[in-house]
Amino acid sequence: MSALPQPKIHPGSTDSARPHVSEAQRMETIGRLISGVAHDFNNLLTGIVLCSELLIAGLEDSKKLRHYAEEIRNASAQGADMIQHLLALARQSRAGVSSIAINDVIEGMESLLRRLIGENLQLTLELPSDLPMVRIDESEAQEIALNLVLNARDAMPDGGKIWITARKHPALSLNGSASPSVELVVADTGPGMDANTRARAFEPFFTTKAEGKGTGLGLATVWRIVTEQGGTIDIESEPGEGTRMFVRLPAIESEQQSQCHTRRKDI
Template identity: 50%
Template sequence: MAGSADLARTGFQEERMGGTAKAPVRANGRGEITALTRDREQHFRAMFEGAAIGICTCNLNGQITEGNAALSKMLGYRREGLAGLHMWELYRDDLPADRRLFSELEGGTEDFLKQERYFRLKNGACLWGQLTVSTVRDAEGNPSFLIAMLEDATESKRNAERSRTAEKMEVIGRLAGGIAHDFNNLLTGVLLYCDLLSEGIERGSRLLRHVQEIRLAGEQGAALTQQLLAIARKQVPQPRPILLNEVVSSTENMLRRLIGEQIELVIALAADPRPVLADEAQLRQVLLNLVLNARDAMPHGGRITVSTKADRRFGGGHGGVCLMVEDTGCGMDDDTRAHLFEPFFTTKSPGHGTGLGLVTVKRIVSEAGGTIGIKSETGLGTGIEVTLPAIEASPAAGTPQRSRAGQTILLVDDHSSARNSIQRVLHHAGYRVLQASGGRRAMKVFAESEHRVDLLIADWMMPGMSGQELVAKLRQQNSELRVLLISGYHNPKDAKPDLSVELIRKPFASSALIERVREVLDRKGDS
């Protein structure tokens, strides 16, 4: 410690026995106590007692002889309880390297050490502390005793970890945003062509099962991309009134294939719960992540129960709707539960977990105004309950209008696979489709078309001219033009679409695409 040699050079020494200091005497041995000596002792004592950080004196083998009030408060001990403790008793981890450093202080080969470690409090909890230990030497230069200073650096460590996590999230965000557009375009083609194939194959055919497996792989790839975008806050939610029962029912077959035959899946849905306002794709992701986590907790088989129920006590107004996923797996201890929603935290072996699944779940649920509850004990399984605020049930819609022959759609997308697969789905549904690979070509097709364009479907991100820019130019020619923008990746920092412009996120199923097209075309009022 800087200043340890200076303390010896003042010409005064202290004999310490059992934590009490004898009156300082002059080093010249005459025993004359001077006013200067008393002042120095008082100043040292004032600094010792009034310091905001923990300070203690130790004998050379690391046994504490006296600690100040700050150290007592920090560690949760009474001051007399600190005296006699060895420094090793305060360390959470007994490391050989630390013992060696203290031995060097005791032997006089080193004058100080500085380290950051976890220190154990009296109540068993831990803090992250910065410890500095200095050797005080006598007039002859021999080690006499140690002075240790301990500062609580827990909050500093947390801030540093948050900063590192934020940097990781930024890197992931750039990576996810960079690949999401192209990857989701590819997946759009895969999923839509699977839908077209499925419609043309006889039910029960082995070939149909092959197509379904291809579609499942595509859906898993889409979920992974959405997870990366969600964890990095790079995806804009599209909240709509959603029935949790329908989300579970429509995902059940995929869940059964994913968890395997060794695990029983039980579905228990409440009767007629109210809808919630949320992004349907994100709710499917929440369910998928929770069920896959439950599966991984039961490597030797077990049971997963997915259920829904109404919660009239939640929030205000219409209460809430709960989605519960329970398993009979290994459960979790207190330490695991404490870190459960931290990015990159996982109990799985390397290569078998990203540590992003539950973080994504928490973020999606929080953004939807919901809460997450966890019940788990080691060896007794885990139950996770997601509760979302309910909304007023919408009036039952009438029979949806069927595709009307003669309606013309201008489809604009720079990615050929996505554009061609969307064109085939729309054509199969009875629409007349005009295609263009970019904004300038679309304006030419629009101007030269012999049919009035009823709907523009355009990719949000295109080179040369974005979907938003194309909408603005075409609406100068037809102010009533209806618009559906499609996006493989929409950065929240980009301009939001006009209220009269609908947005659907890639990849999507053919049924979802046709449903949105009908909604936009059949909507009454201004475009």
């Protein structure tokens, strides 16, 4: 098995932060638009669901018509679920944030990830045990890993390899500030992305998958979670050369980390 190639770019200077700021502003604008439209659609769907429930209740003697009414209800419920995802993308909430060891979270998901990617894909984990902790909710860290791995899986229907690695990163530059971070990398041997796909990869509903194969919300969700925690996410990809996703999350300083362990022992 070949080793994971070394990444070519590691944003760490003040200048490299500028694209992230511009991206944040663009996504904030999209988020406001999504929020307004989503609320309106949610109100419409609520009425459709209620009416379909009443229709179902009045069609006990007609199995065929009842079936159609149930289809309306189920489709409306799916639409309502998607609206909730959209509203989550538009929200900027940091409630419930805790301190976790990212390597422990990924290792705890290994069996699940292997089942999800199937037997025709090879998954390799390279996670050092001495990584500093990061400040993020465990469920959100799991969502980041899950969405990135599923995105890699979907890019390789005929088989391939996925690597998940993590390491200490010397600095995280965002809005002119710098601090130590932990870098999580999910790499694959898929077909890669062209410049247009890379530029739009984090947009809600943008997808290169066939119709019905994806919502285009996975990477948008990852972008929201990462940026809410003061982190960054970058893509390194070229057509025919696979894809690497770099997620950098602010690390907890050693003194803060010691305090976290102390508080846990006191509980």
